[in-house]
Amino acid sequence: MDKSADGGIGVVGALVRAAFLVDAVYAEAAREHGLTPQQGQLLCVLMGRSYVMGELGGLLRLAKSSLTGLVDRSERNGLVRRESCEADARAVRVALTAEGAVLAERFHAETCRRIDGLPAGLSAAEREVLAGLLGRVVLDNEAPPVFGEPG
Amino acid sequence: MDKSADGGIGVVGALVRAAFLVDAVYAEAAREHGLTPQQGQLLCVLMGRSYVMGELGGLLRLAKSSLTGLVDRSERNGLVRRESCEADARAVRVALTAEGAVLAERFHAETCRRIDGLPAGLSAAEREVLAGLLGRVVLDNEAPPVFGEPG
DNA sequence: AATCAGTAGTTCGTGTCGCGAATCATGACT
DNA sequence: AGTCATGATTCGCGACACGAACTACTGATT
Numbered sequence: 001m002d003k004s005a006d007g008g009i010g011v012v013g014a015l016v017r018a019a020f021l022v023d024a025v026y027a028e029a030a031r032e033h034g035l036t037p038q039q040g041q042l043l044c045v046l047m048g049r050s051y052v053m054g055e056l057g058g059l060l061r062l063a064k065s066s067l068t069g070l071v072d073r074s075e076r077n078g079l080v081r082r083e084s085c086e087a088d089a090r091a092v093r094v095a096l097t098a099e100g101a102v103l104a105e106r107f108h109a110e111t112c113r114r115i116d117g118l119p120a121g122l123s124a125a126e127r128e129v130l131a132g133l134l135g136r137v138v139l140d141n142e143a144p145p146v147f148g149e150p151g
Numbered sequence: 152m153d154k155s156a157d158g159g160i161g162v163v164g165a166l167v168r169a170a171f172l173v174d175a176v177y178a179e180a181a182r183e184h185g186l187t188p189q190q191g192q193l194l195c196v197l198m199g200r201s202y203v204m205g206e207l208g209g210l211l212r213l214a215k216s217s218l219t220g221l222v223d224r225s226e227r228n229g230l231v232r233r234e235s236c237e238a239d240a241r242a243v244r245v246a247l248t249a250e251g252a253v254l255a256e257r258f259h260a261e262t263c264r265r266i267d268g269l270p271a272g273l274s275a276a277e278r279e280v281l282a283g284l285l286g287r288v289v290l291d292n293e294a295p296p297v298f299g300e301p302g
Numbered sequence: 303a304a305t306c307a308g309t310a311g312t313t314c315g316t317g318t319c320g321c322g323a324a325t326c327a328t329g330a331c332t
Numbered sequence: 333a334g335t336c337a338t339g340a341t342t343c344g345c346g347a348c349a350c351g352a353a354c355t356a357c358t359g360a361t362t
Contacts, residue, residue, distance in 0.1 A: 008283055009282060009286035011267065011270055011279075012263050012298075013299070013300040014282045014285035015169065015285065016173060016177070016298040017294040018170065018173075018289055019169065019170040019174060020294055020295075020297050020298075021289065021292055022167060023170055026170075036317095036318065038318080038319070039318095054338090054339060061175055062320075063320065064321095064339080064341080065320075065322075065340090065343090066319070066321065067320095069318085070318090070319080072341095073317090088339075089327085089329080090329070090339045091328095091339055092339080092340065111167075115163045116162065118166065118292055119166075119288045121288070122284060122287065122288070127162050129280065130165070131159060132159055133270075133277055133281040134160075134281065135159045136272055136273065137169060137269055137272070138168045138172065139160075140270075140271070140272040141269055143168040144168075146168060146171050149160070149163060149164040204310070205310065205311085213350095214349065215310080215312080216314090216350065216352095217349045218311090219311065219313085220348070220349080221347090224347070224348090239309090239310075239358075240310095240358085241309070241311070241357045243310075
């Protein structure tokens with residue numbers, strides 16, 4: 001947990017500060033697309049497929065009422081649509097509108113581009129090692145797929 | 152930027168999802184200490200030393216008015232104190248109160264403990280590699296020391 | 303010394319965010 | 333039918349973040 005002997009940073013500090021960095025990049029990219037980070041995240045999740053409110057709440061770790069508001073605002077902005085769920089009349093399915101899909105695509109691509117620039121100082125091999133280790137941390141802790149990658 | 156051939160996750164996805172994970176842990180730890188994540192972050196920054204509002208704004212990447220509010224609320228909660236700055240009568244120096252220092256210490260320690268648990272699936276050697284690579288990313292991008300490590 | 307542009311912070315108004323408690327509608331089970 | 337659980341919304345609240353307008357002080361210029 002402490003700084004390692006070679007003067008570098010410990011895992012904990014590295015993780016926290018990297019998260020801070022990613023958040024800042026994410027927020028800036030969102031802002032330039034007229035989105036809040038939360039709305040951007042919602043769009044990115046919905047890029048893959050549509051979800052029912054309950055599922056979305058789990059993925060984004062939001063209380064029910066918080067999600068209702070987020071979807072309300074996104075719907076008002078024409079990015080998202082509420083559909084009735086075939087399997088359960090109580091549930092509400094949330095999907096991207098055409099406009100939302102376009103914006104999601106643009107926001108996602110640009111954000112990828114910028115996040116990808118963060119480890120610019122690393123060699124290709126180092127980036128792969130980083131991706132591998134961080135990927136294991138993500139999987140081990142079951143971080144939800146809040147940001148699907150292209151492909 | 153894409154998924155690597157071995158079925159793992161790309162650097163971008165790994166970074167974003169790891170950030171999401173860290174945020175969640177941070178927020179939960181803060182909540183359990185009666186703090187919002189932002190207040191927790193403010194306390195952590197101030198653990199090292201006191202800062203003038205302008206410096207704090209740069210560190211936390213907040214607009215002036217946002218920081219005023221954050222410091223207001225933290226001050227109201229007795230965690231932080233506004234002092235006059237000796238060198239410049241316009242500036243305001245922000246420092247932890249005794250109570251704030253205690254809480255900061257507790258919150259920081261507990262948060263460290265939990266963040267440290269995220270890479271539990273990694274060997275000691277792997278953790279060091281991760282810390283090294285991520286540390287370089289952090290330094291290359293001049294991520295501010297928003298979360299000093301013990302020592 | 304008087305002036306005046308620039309800087310440090312605050313105030314104010316607006317919209318977003320996140321939560322818990324209460325509520326409503328539908329589903330599932332007896 | 334009756335009852336209980338579940339999915340979502342509503343409501344009220346405080347926190348957050350921002351920009352624009354404002355106040356107070358600094359420092360350079362005249």
